[in-house]
Amino acid sequence: xxxxxxxxxxxxxxxxxxxxxxxxxxxxxxxxxxxxxxxxxxxxxxxxxxxxxxxxxxxxxxxxxxxxxxxxxxxxxxxxxxxxxxxxxxxxxxxxxxxxxxxxxxxxxxxxxxxxxxxxxxxxxxxxxxxxxxxxxxxxxxxxxxxxxxxxxxxxxxxxxxxxxxxxxxxxxxxxxxxxxxxxxxxxxxxxxxxxxxxxxxxxxxxxxxxxxxxxxxxxxxxxxxxxxxxxxxxxxxxxxxxxxxxxxxxxxxxxxxxxxxxxxxxxxxxxxxxxxxxxxxxxxxxxxxxxxxxxxxxxxxxxxxxxxxxxxxxxxxxxxxxxxxxxxxxxxxxxxxxxxxxxxxxxxxxxxxxxxxxxxxxxxxxxxxxxxxxxxxxxxxxxxxxxxxxxxxxxxxxxxxxxxxxxxxxxxxxxxxxxxxxxxxxxxxxxxxxxxxxxxxxxxxxxxxxxxxxxxxxxxxxxxxxxxxxxxxxxxxxxxxxxxx
Ligand SMILES: Cc1cc2nc3c(=O)[nH]c(=O)nc-3n(C[C@H](O)[C@H](O)[C@H](O)COP(=O)(O)OP(=O)(O)OC[C@H]3O[C@@H](n4cnc5c(N)ncnc54)[C@H](O)[C@@H]3O)c2cc1C
Numbered sequence: 433x434x435x436x437x438x439x440x441x442x443x444x445x446x447x448x449x450x451x452x453x454x455x456x457x458x459x460x461x462x463x464x465x466x467x468x469x470x471x472x473x474x475x476x477x478x479x480x481x482x483x484x485x486x487x488x489x490x491x492x493x494x495x496x497x498x499x500x501x502x503x504x505x506x507x508x509x510x511x512x513x514x515x516x517x518x519x520x521x522x523x524x525x526x527x528x529x530x531x532x533x534x535x536x537x538x539x540x541x542x543x544x545x546x547x548x549x550x551x552x553x554x555x556x557x558x559x560x561x562x563x564x565x566x567x568x569x570x571x572x573x574x575x576x577x578x579x580x581x582x583x584x585x586x587x588x589x590x591x592x593x594x595x596x597x598x599x600x601x602x603x604x605x606x607x608x609x610x611x612x613x614x615x616x617x618x619x620x621x622x623x624x625x626x627x628x629x630x631x632x633x634x635x636x637x638x639x640x641x642x643x644x645x646x647x648x649x650x651x652x653x654x655x656x657x658x659x660x661x662x663x664x665x666x667x668x669x670x671x672x673x674x675x676x677x678x679x680x681x682x683x684x685x686x687x688x689x690x691x692x693x694x695x696x697x698x699x700x701x702x703x704x705x706x707x708x709x710x711x712x713x714x715x716x717x718x719x720x721x722x723x724x725x726x727x728x729x730x731x732x733x734x735x736x737x738x739x740x741x742x743x744x745x746x747x748x749x750x751x752x753x754x755x756x757x758x759x760x761x762x763x764x765x766x767x768x769x770x771x772x773x774x775x776x777x778x779x780x781x782x783x784x785x786x787x788x789x790x791x792x793x794x795x796x797x798x799x800x801x802x803x804x805x806x807x808x809x810x811x812x813x814x815x816x817x818x819x820x821x822x823x824x825x826x827x828x829x830x831x832x833x834x835x836x837x838x839x840x841x842x843x844x845x846x847x848x849x850x851x852x853x854x855x856x857x858x859x860x861x862x863x864x865x866x867x868x869x870x871x872x873x874x875x876x877x878x879x880x881x882x883x884x885x886x887x888x889x890x891x892x893x894x895x896x897x898x899x900x901x902x903x904x905x906x907x908x909x910x911x912x913x914x915x916x917x918x
Pocket of ligand 1: 500502505506525532534541543545608637640686868879880882
């Protein structure tokens, strides 16, 4: 086991004040946003070509598309479907308005991890819907120019505004617990906490952890009482960490965010332990996100190449954002140790006594930043359709040796991020689009802002295309009936 943090590493441009700065709305912002909202209504109408939806009768008592999840992904897709002229779309979220996704829940990052230029394409080409325009009018133009990354809660506020200004058809506090295909009706029945809803297509936008169970090292589960440890995605009694010795297991972004939160709460010491010798030097996907075409076309890569990228990514690991790392190591109460896997652990007189990489350490509380065990089989609402869904292991295993259990069991998505059928008779699953991560990773969607705009476009395009083809007789009849001068 070796100490890794070098306090001298901190560069001159690191500023905690900048990380913690939250802008105040500039005087007159309410009026400016009202004007912006009026302008957005004009813009959306101006670019509404074609105006009319396709001339077929929507099926009665049934949505065309049910979107599950009203986070940034669900909202982007819902607006996209409107732009594609869909008749009836609804978005369901089990949480109350404002509490979708991690942002006001378990996330502890001060700032988004991605750069401010990455805003997921939620604007669908309308500059007035862009984060920057909203931000300029609310906080002043100098603010957006001054930042490198968007504060997490400012982003959450923008997402609320985005849904409101577009009057997206969202129903909050509605949990979807099952999705069943009704061959007799040719539609899905969604079992929700408010009853049954029927839909022709389903877009799952249920978030990064929807197919994941919090992963804990087995030794921790077996040897520590539940009050002695928690997960970065769980409830952590941060306020009770003052004057305590805290150990964080794992070296990803959330592990560092939580270490920083513990330091801020007044922990006596925070030791962060990683199994690897050292932190990964770069986040390659983050760098590749800057290349035009990488996220846009990734999904078209061969199976072999997708595996090669995914395995390389897993091999290399993902470091925390640079400034999150500096925030931790600048504090004398913080230490980071490499080659520090858990060898044994016990709990005695309120202390966690662990042997990590050959050395014994004592702590009061443990935080596991050990990610999640992603498995489609754990995603409750998919239980009925899952037996019909083709997984990677059903069709392709990388040639020869290198493989990965979690990736093998992830869904083999089509080029519009739709499920693909295990057997011909299961064709209906290709009407379900899967924009969630952990498990969509291998097929090409990482559930972050960098790839969202391309994924949302593919989904909307595919649904619109399928409806056109499925209703071709009715549409052709309408075409034939069309007469007279205009
Ligand atoms: C701590 C943290 C920081 C991150 N930082 C960044 C970053 O800086 N940049 C970046 O690009 N990405 C980041 N990500 C990744 C990603 O952008 C976020 O996870 C983001 O919230 C994903 O948006 P989403 O809409 O896909 O899912 P979410 O925001 O998670 O929304 C999913 C919604 O689905 C709802 N839902 C789930 N299941 C059901 C169901 N069965 N019925 C009804 N509703 C359901 C949930 O209530 C939730 O509101 C971060 C992730 C985390 C966890």
